Amino acid sequence: MDAVARFPGTREQLLVAARERFAAHGFAGTSLSDIAHDVGIRRPSLLHHFPSKEALYRAVLLDEFTDWISLVDQAKRGPREGWPRAEAILLATFTFFEEHSALVRIFRWEALEGGPILREELAQVLHPLFERAVAFLEREMDAGRLQRHDARNLVLTGYGAILSYFSDAPLITALVEEDPLGPAELRRRRRHVIDFFREALVP
Amino acid sequence: MDAVARFPGTREQLLVAARERFAAHGFAGTSLSDIAHDVGIRRPSLLHHFPSKEALYRAVLLDEFTDWISLVDQAKRGPREGWPRAEAILLATFTFFEEHSALVRIFRWEALEGGPILREELAQVLHPLFERAVAFLEREMDAGRLQRHDARNLVLTGYGAILSYFSDAPLITALVEEDPLGPAELRRRRRHVIDFFREALVP
DNA sequence: CGTTGACTACCTACGGGTAGGTAGATAGCC
DNA sequence: GGCTATCTACCTACCCGTAGGTAGTCAACG
Numbered sequence: 001m002d003a004v005a006r007f008p009g010t011r012e013q014l015l016v017a018a019r020e021r022f023a024a025h026g027f028a029g030t031s032l033s034d035i036a037h038d039v040g041i042r043r044p045s046l047l048h049h050f051p052s053k054e055a056l057y058r059a060v061l062l063d064e065f066t067d068w069i070s071l072v073d074q075a076k077r078g079p080r081e082g083w084p085r086a087e088a089i090l091l092a093t094f095t096f097f098e099e100h101s102a103l104v105r106i107f108r109w110e111a112l113e114g115g116p117i118l119r120e121e122l123a124q125v126l127h128p129l130f131e132r133a134v135a136f137l138e139r140e141m142d143a144g145r146l147q148r149h150d151a152r153n154l155v156l157t158g159y160g161a162i163l164s165y166f167s168d169a170p171l172i173t174a175l176v177e178e179d180p181l182g183p184a185e186l187r188r189r190r191r192h193v194i195d196f197f198r199e200a201l202v203p
Numbered sequence: 204m205d206a207v208a209r210f211p212g213t214r215e216q217l218l219v220a221a222r223e224r225f226a227a228h229g230f231a232g233t234s235l236s237d238i239a240h241d242v243g244i245r246r247p248s249l250l251h252h253f254p255s256k257e258a259l260y261r262a263v264l265l266d267e268f269t270d271w272i273s274l275v276d277q278a279k280r281g282p283r284e285g286w287p288r289a290e291a292i293l294l295a296t297f298t299f300f301e302e303h304s305a306l307v308r309i310f311r312w313e314a315l316e317g318g319p320i321l322r323e324e325l326a327q328v329l330h331p332l333f334e335r336a337v338a339f340l341e342r343e344m345d346a347g348r349l350q351r352h353d354a355r356n357l358v359l360t361g362y363g364a365i366l367s368y369f370s371d372a373p374l375i376t377a378l379v380e381e382d383p384l385g386p387a388e389l390r391r392r393r394r395h396v397i398d399f400f401r402e403a404l405v406p
Numbered sequence: 407c408g409t410t411g412a413c414t415a416c417c418t419a420c421g422g423g424t425a426g427g428t429a430g431a432t433a434g435c436c
Numbered sequence: 437g438g439c440t441a442t443c444t445a446c447c448t449a450c451c452c453g454t455a456g457g458t459a460g461t462c463a464a465c466g
Binding site: 192 | 352
């Protein structure tokens with residue numbers, strides 16, 4: 001039967017532990033023993049639930065992507081055009097990554113080391129999202145509802161402004177006094193991103 | 204005596220090879236055998252020049268930091284205030300990282316995996332640069348020569364806009380058709396960053 | 407009702423590979 | 437002779453994955 005939605009079955013515990021380990025140390029830097037130990041079993045027992053390290057990794061990413069897709073669907077509601085829509089997308093993206101910081105770090109690991117979900121494979125998922133964002137921006141710029149910019153680079157800048165903050169948080173901690181992931185600093189960052197893009201985008 | 208500035212001594216060859224390897228695969232993902240092989244010697248011979256893997260890594264970063272400091276000194280020339288100065292700094296930073304893409308990737312690795320040069324240690328170098336940038340921005344905003352923004356977050360956004368592009372280039376490759384590090388795309392990115400920040404910063 | 411057989415989840419032990427680091431020998435150069 | 441740079445051979449530690457064994461559960465069947 002469906003083994004999901006029981007208490008926290010071993011398999012689900014393993015997925016959570018693996019997500020945190022992969023996010024913290026990347027694919028190559030994570031050992032199956034550590035993950036198994038987090039859950040309180042031995043490594044071979046882990047391999048009873050997932051046939052290989054790579055399979056476990058893919059399962060983790062599949063979980064995260066599911067949440068990601070739900071965000072995209074959710075973004076279909078809300079304002080339809082102009083800056084209000086751009087703002088809504090920025091806000092939703094910020095909030096999503098705020099709540100899925102592990103995904104941010106896994107993305108960065110993938111981009112850097114090219115994990116088993118090779119860059120190409122990951123890019124296949126990101127490509128349509130990227131194209132949709134570019135199309136939206138170009139349409140709004142053509143209509144004069146947004147200031148004209150290089151749409152492709154604009155999307156990259158937007159993602160970078162959000163992703164970098166979360167992925168570089170450990171480094172930023174040593175740069176500023178407050179915890180960059182604390183509620184006050186997160187609010188401050190969110191407002192900055194919105195204000196900054198509005199200043200550049202609203203005609 | 205000073206062993207530098209000979210032809211390309213083995214030590215210097217090792218530093219270059221190590222820089223590329225560490226940038227490509229991070230500290231943990233790089234093996235000394237690979238570095239030694241790049242130079243044409245065996246691993247124990249490498250350890251004759253550098254007592255440990257960590258020592259080699261630190262030597263690489265020291266080299267890069269030297270170039271970085273020279274950039275900061277160089278930035279003291281040029282415009283003194285307002286958007287022209289901000290633009291000059293952005294341009295110099297962009298050009299520097301364009302020419303030191305290995306450093307970009309090593310930075311990202313450090314932020315992610317917390318390499319042997321612990322984040323704190325790296326942050327000690329970055330902290331004064333960060334504070335100086337914040338002070339400049341706040342002074343210019345107070346004087347009304349730049350649009351008001353959250354100075355600290357503005358610096359982070361600026362660095363993110365430049366660093367992310369270079370460090371994520373492998374991923375971006377699969378997102379757009381052209382090579383993001385080719386001359387045309389680099390020119391395009393540079394112009395976008397400048398335009399975007401001018402739009403948000405010029406009063 | 408009791409026994410058998412399949413299944414699940416875990417274990418210990420091992421094999422094959424790779425990592426960083428060390429010891430000691432060798433060859434060339436001042 | 438002494439110093440430098442390199443080598444081969446070795447060590448320990450860790451990795452992933454597999455083999456084989458052991459409890460416990462649960463359903464089917466005589």
